[in-house]
Amino acid sequence: MLTAKQNLQETIKGGKPDRFVNQNEFLEFVFEAPMTSFCTGPGTEIEDEWGILWRWPEGQLGPFPVHDEEHKVIKDITEWKQYVKTPDHYKNPEAWIEAKEHVKQIDQNEKYITIMFFPGIFEMTHSLMGMEDALMALYEEPEAMHELIDWYTDYLLDYAKVLIEQIGPTAIYQHDDWGSQISTFMSPETFKEFFLPSYKKIFSFYKENGVELILHHSDSYAATLVPSMIEMGIDIWQGVMTTNNIPALIKEYGGKISFMGGIHSGEVDFPEWNEAIIKEHVDRICKKCGQLYFIPNLTQGADVSSFPGVYEAVTAEIDRISKEMF
Amino acid sequence: MSKIQEVKELVEGGKSKKVAAAVQKALEAGDKAQDILDAMVASMGVVGEKFSAGEIFVPEMLIAAKAMSKGVEELKPVMAGDSSSSLGTCIMGTVAGDLHDIGKNLVVMMLESAGFDMVDLGVDVPAERFVEAIKENDNVVLVACSGLLTTTMPALKEAVQTIKAAMPEMKVIVGGAPVTQEYADEIGADGYAPDAGSSAAKAKELIGA
Numbered sequence: 421m422l423t424a425k426q427n428l429q430e431t432i433k434g435g436k437p438d439r440f441v442n443q444n445e446f447l448e449f450v451f452e453a454p455m456t457s458f459c460t461g462p463g464t465e466i467e468d469e470w471g472i473l474w475r476w477p478e479g480q481l482g483p484f485p486v487h488d489e490e491h492k493v494i495k496d497i498t499e500w501k502q503y504v505k506t507p508d509h510y511k512n513p514e515a516w517i518e519a520k521e522h523v524k525q526i527d528q529n530e531k532y533i534t535i536m537f538f539p540g541i542f543e544m545t546h547s548l549m550g551m552e553d554a555l556m557a558l559y560e561e562p563e564a565m566h567e568l569i570d571w572y573t574d575y576l577l578d579y580a581k582v583l584i585e586q587i588g589p590t591a592i593y594q595h596d597d598w599g600s601q602i603s604t605f606m607s608p609e610t611f612k613e614f615f616l617p618s619y620k621k622i623f624s625f626y627k628e629n630g631v632e633l634i635l636h637h638s639d640s641y642a643a644t645l646v647p648s649m650i651e652m653g654i655d656i657w658q659g660v661m662t663t664n665n666i667p668a669l670i671k672e673y674g675g676k677i678s679f680m681g682g683i684h685s686g687e688v689d690f691p692e693w694n695e696a697i698i699k700e701h702v703d704r705i706c707k708k709c710g711q712l713y714f715i716p717n718l719t720q721g722a723d724v725s726s727f728p729g730v731y732e733a734v735t736a737e738i739d740r741i742s743k744e745m746f
Numbered sequence: 747m748s749k750i751q752e753v754k755e756l757v758e759g760g761k762s763k764k765v766a767a768a769v770q771k772a773l774e775a776g777d778k779a780q781d782i783l784d785a786m787v788a789s790m791g792v793v794g795e796k797f798s799a800g801e802i803f804v805p806e807m808l809i810a811a812k813a814m815s816k817g818v819e820e821l822k823p824v825m826a827g828d829s830s831s832s833l834g835t836c837i838m839g840t841v842a843g844d845l846h847d848i849g850k851n852l853v854v855m856m857l858e859s860a861g862f863d864m865v866d867l868g869v870d871v872p873a874e875r876f877v878e879a880i881k882e883n884d885n886v887v888l889v890a891c892s893g894l895l896t897t898t899m900p901a902l903k904e905a906v907q908t909i910k911a912a913m914p915e916m917k918v919i920v921g922g923a924p925v926t927q928e929y930a931d932e933i934g935a936d937g938y939a940p941d942a943g944s945s946a947a948k949a950k951e952l953i954g955a
């Protein structure tokens with residue numbers, strides 16, 4: 421039997437995997453790496469190191485950035501420099517102690533040392549000023565938006581240098597939602613102009629410094645952005661929804677990029693979930709997509725589900741169908 | 747190019763900084779306020795169709811709506827007191843348990859551009875709040891409910907049923923990524939539209955405009 425890591429490589433390089441890559445089995449997330457602050461549970465709120473206020477009201481599924489006039493960090497994009505602050509929490513070596521301990525215990529024959537990044541570049545722009553302001557600014561104040569994006573890109577590069585020095589990750593799992601279920605937030609041209617160059621810079625830097633695998637999360641439609649994803653150096657697009665026609669994408673781009681997802685969190689991860697529903701979704705997508713360039717996974721990303729047991733049930737069904745199909 | 751045509755193109759292109767002046771020029775050239783407004787409504791119709799067809803995206807739609815509202819600002823003093831162009835009031839909100847509002851905001855803009863007076867209740871709106879808002883506002887002809895999470899689909903159902911129980915005649919339209927026509931029928935909503943572009947036509951159809 422191949423190790424989880426070998427099996428992944430066979431799958432994304434078009435070799436001979438001996439089973440489906442089962443969700444995140446080839447990744448070990450090092451969540452101890454210093455990140456900016458986030459809400460810890462319902463009923464909490466926190467202002468993070470960027471000055472963004474996050475609120476998680478009781479009874480809600482997750483946190484939300486607060487964007488009323490008072491709490492938007494950037495109130496006028498042309499004056500963005502006056503509003504932003506750049507965190508430096510990660511520059512203190514002590515912040516890395518726990519992460520380093522964790523890394524020592526990772527069996528690198530089985531798993532990649534993985535760092536998950538949130539927010540992505542686009543997400544940072546709308547966390548700072550709200551989605552509407554951020555999207556309109558791409559048209560109305562393109563120069564200021566380019567500057568803002570460069571500022572965050574520089575931060576990500578500075579962080580990358582320290583990260584590489586401190587723990588030397590072998591996989592990067594970048595979060596940045598680029599669309600809704602049926603379309604991208606912006607046109608592929610706008611995306612290319614504003615976001616491709618920065619990601620290309622960051623991902624190339626990682627690849628030149630020991631990172632073997634770049635995963636990108638966008639649980640949305642984004643088929644029209646795949647050429648840009650390939651150009652920026654993404655190896656695996658995680659979160660791919662079935663609204664993308666995944667088999668067609670595999671046919672067209674397999675070998676250049678692989679697709680991870682196909683099991684919609686919204687359709688299987690809810691309070692009344694059961695095994696039969698999960699089996700149906702797992703079977704359908706695995707049979708449609710086949711053995712290469714595809715990794716069955718919940719679209720939401722990371723190794724969790726909103727409702728207890730769902731993630732594990734999906735893993736069990738993938739194991740079962742692997743035995744049938746391989 | 748006629749002055750009205752210029753206004754139309756500025757709205758479609760989302761040139762919010764230039765629309766006000768163009769509207770003024772059209773008025774000076776003798777165009778009627780109502781005709782200018784109709785032209786802008788038609789532009790937003792085109793924008794909505796292009797959005798539904800995937801030719802344009804959220805930013806283009808946002809800037810077009812912003813441009814239209816700048817144009818409307820200019821017309822307001824001229825048209826004050828003239829409510830003949832209003833299709834009536836529409837109450838809109840994202841249902842309880844759900845905080846997503848981008849889709850809702852786009853629908854608010856499209857319905858507003860189509861001629862509805864919009865009352866936006868925001869996000870996380872309990873079912874009873876919709877009913878209260880219907881009572882608090884004049885001439886409410888339509889309620890629009892948005893839900894983006896599969897986990898808040900029961901809240902969408904509750905909203906529709908609470909409104910229908912209190913006011914069986916009130917028209918209710920629903921939408922949001924997980925909502926389908928079948929689901930809308932099942933929970934007793936009068937209408938559904940898959941995106942903001944098609945929401946205006948559906949809303950008008952529901953109220954018989």
Ligand code: B12
Pocket residue numbers: 480481482483484485551597598599600601602639640641685686689719720804843844845846847848849850852853890891892893894895896897919920921922923924938939940941942943945
């Ligand atoms: C952007 C986004 C966010 C932003 C929201 C910013 C904002 N101000 O709204 C942020 C990052 C804050 C966020 C937070 C969360 N999100 Co979110 N989010 C999304 C995302 C990427 C896009 C949604 C969107 O804005 N689409 C763009 C708009 C234009 O499209 P739309 O909303 O579908 O609206 C269109 C139509 O549906 C229609 N429409 C909408 N409403 C109505 C109403 C009527 C009457 C009509 C006619 C039409 C209509 O017209 C609109 C325009 O065309 C989706 C992913 C996806 N694939 O959809 C997830 C998604 C919706 N989120 C999800 C989740 C889980 C969350 C969180 C819980 C995350 C967390 N763990 O912290 C929290 C939610 C907290 C809460 N209680 O609501 C899940 C929901 C899964 C599920 N169970 O259903 C999704 C699907 C992603 C996923 N993980 O799979 N999210």
